[in-house]
Amino acid sequence: MKKNKPPFPPTSTAYKQTEQAHANPRPIALNCVKAFFIGGAICVIGQLITTFYITFFDFTEQTAGNPTVATLIFITMILTGFGMYDRLGQFAGAGTAVPVTGFGNAMISSAIEHRTEGFILGVGANMFKLAGPVIVFGVFAAFVIALIKTLFMMWGVI
Amino acid sequence: MFTGSQSWAYSTSPKLLSGSAVGGPKEAKGPLAPSFDLLFDDLWMEEKSYEDAQQRLMEEASTLAIQKANIFDEQVDFFIGGDLINQITPTNFAASTLQIPFLGTFNACATSMESVALAAAIIEAKGANYILTGTSSHYSSTERQYRFPTEYGSQTPDTAQTTVTGAGCAIISKDGEGPIIKRATIGKVHDLNITDPFNMGAAMAPAAADTIITHLHDFQLPISHYDAIVTGDLGSIGREICIQLLRDVKVSVTNEQFIDSGILVYGGDPASFAGGSGAACSSVVAFGHIYEQLLTKKLNRVLFVATGALHSPLSIQQQKSMPAIAHAVAIENGSDE
Numbered sequence: 001m002k003k004n005k006p007p008f009p010p011t012s013t014a015y016k017q018t019e020q021a022h023a024n025p026r027p028i029a030l031n032c033v034k035a036f037f038i039g040g041a042i043c044v045i046g047q048l049i050t051t052f053y054i055t056f057f058d059f060t061e062q063t064a065g066n067p068t069v070a071t072l073i074f075i076t077m078i079l080t081g082f083g084m085y086d087r088l089g090q091f092a093g094a095g096t097a098v099p100v101t102g103f104g105n106a107m108i109s110s111a112i113e114h115r116t117e118g119f120i121l122g123v124g125a126n127m128f129k130l131a132g133p134v135i136v137f138g139v140f141a142a143f144v145i146a147l148i149k150t151l152f153m154m155w156g157v158i
Numbered sequence: 159m160f161t162g163s164q165s166w167a168y169s170t171s172p173k174l175l176s177g178s179a180v181g182g183p184k185e186a187k188g189p190l191a192p193s194f195d196l197l198f199d200d201l202w203m204e205e206k207s208y209e210d211a212q213q214r215l216m217e218e219a220s221t222l223a224i225q226k227a228n229i230f231d232e233q234v235d236f237f238i239g240g241d242l243i244n245q246i247t248p249t250n251f252a253a254s255t256l257q258i259p260f261l262g263t264f265n266a267c268a269t270s271m272e273s274v275a276l277a278a279a280i281i282e283a284k285g286a287n288y289i290l291t292g293t294s295s296h297y298s299s300t301e302r303q304y305r306f307p308t309e310y311g312s313q314t315p316d317t318a319q320t321t322v323t324g325a326g327c328a329i330i331s332k333d334g335e336g337p338i339i340k341r342a343t344i345g346k347v348h349d350l351n352i353t354d355p356f357n358m359g360a361a362m363a364p365a366a367a368d369t370i371i372t373h374l375h376d377f378q379l380p381i382s383h384y385d386a387i388v389t390g391d392l393g394s395i396g397r398e399i400c401i402q403l404l405r406d407v408k409v410s411v412t413n414e415q416f417i418d419s420g421i422l423v424y425g426g427d428p429a430s431f432a433g434g435s436g437a438a439c440s441s442v443v444a445f446g447h448i449y450e451q452l453l454t455k456k457l458n459r460v461l462f463v464a465t466g467a468l469h470s471p472l473s474i475q476q477q478k479s480m481p482a483i484a485h486a487v488a489i490e491n492g493s494d495e
Contacts, residue, residue: 006407089311113307
């Protein structure tokens with residue numbers, strides 16, 4: 001006797017429930033704690049570098065920012081090149097993505113990845129593939145803030 | 159030959175004459191390492207790019223499959239295969255080296271069984287004597303096409319899967335000794351609105367379940383007919399969902415019977431997240447490990463269900479959901495029944 005084929009597949013709403021029941025929820029609280037400590041540690045290292053430049057070189061608190069960022073990105077470059085930063089990122093999440101080291105990693109990993117397509121169409125064209133939006137919206141946000149500040153100054157509020 | 163709603167029964171018994179599996183460094187550390195014919199300890203494989211490395215994998219696996227079948231290159235009538243990289247270039251380039259008349263196939267990670275089903279159908283129609291089929295994938299070439307640069311420090315969730323570096327090939331023949339390709343069911347594309355590319359298992363599970371249910375219905379077989387139902391690359395989460403979907407419609411598959419290649423290939427290593435994936439995941443397991451198990455009669459009746467998520471980087475960026483497909487091929491030892 002030929003059996004009838006059971007109705008299949010379920011509707012996508014019904015399936016959503018089945019799927020959710022099996023999905024491991026992301027450990028958000030734990031991820032936040034990890035991100036806080038690793039991100040914090042990176043900032044502490046940054047502060048130490050700043051203090052180092054102020055103490056041993058002719059930098060002030062205002063001017064030490066640039067060499068500090070450059071040093072952090074240089075360290076990131078080494079870590080990314082040796083394949084260590086992505087492992088750290090897997091553990092720390094936002095902790096390694098938010099500081100300037102995350103920006104450096106996004107740029108450097110793309111550059112390494114596209115070396116096989118040459119310097120112009122590979123490295124040059126793809127280096128800012130992931131980091132590009134940070135620059136675009138960073139510059140735009142700075143412009144808007146500067147505009148607001150200028151208006152406030154014109155009105156004599158600040 | 160045409161059976162039920164979407165299946166083929168092969169009456170001329172096309173044989174799986176030989177199988178070969180080639181892998182990379184991560185596969186060499188996995189529990190299936192002994193079933194590989196060749197393992198590379200470096201992802202570059204002495205090539206200039208990861209795409210070239212993937213082509214190399216495909217060429218090595220093809221050559222090995224032909225050698226193991228004890229036939230000459232010239233005897234192979236057609237080559238049917240594909241991969242995941244843009245316009246299946248690694249396979250195209252390998253086909254250029256092999257100089258075997260070539261049919262390119264793409265159904266993402268379900269390409270392996272799509273190719274076997276087609277090859278067996280061509281043999282059945284007396285269209286060829288020997289057909290080479292195979293698929294390849296490479297962790298780094300796939301990762302950079304579909305996701306982020308490999309060194310980018312993003313956090314990957316546990317539901318994600320790891321692309322297998324490797325290639326698996328087989329020779330399907332009209333005559334000779336070997337496990338027999340008995341049946342095949344061609345799957346439908348199912349889209350249940352899963353949009354997270356790090357959760358392919360959940361997108362593919364309904365497609366796998368549907369193909370298995372349809373296969374059993376088309377051939378009026380109980381699930382107990384098969385010693386093992388081997389899915390392509392559902393991973394740990396997709397496998398659980400698929401088992402539940404089957405049990406929901408009273409297909410009582412047992413946990414021991416339901417094997418997933420993605421879990422098998424890395425042995426549940428947490429660093430591989432939910433398990434392996436990629437076009438090579440199903441082919442290295444099918445033509446390496448499972449083929450060995452069939453030859454040694456540890457398994458006699460296997461339903462191999464290769465699953466594929468049919469998305470592209472562009473469709474994901476446009477927030478489209480991931481449609482999925484599954485094709486089933488039944489491989490059995492010649493028996494007394």
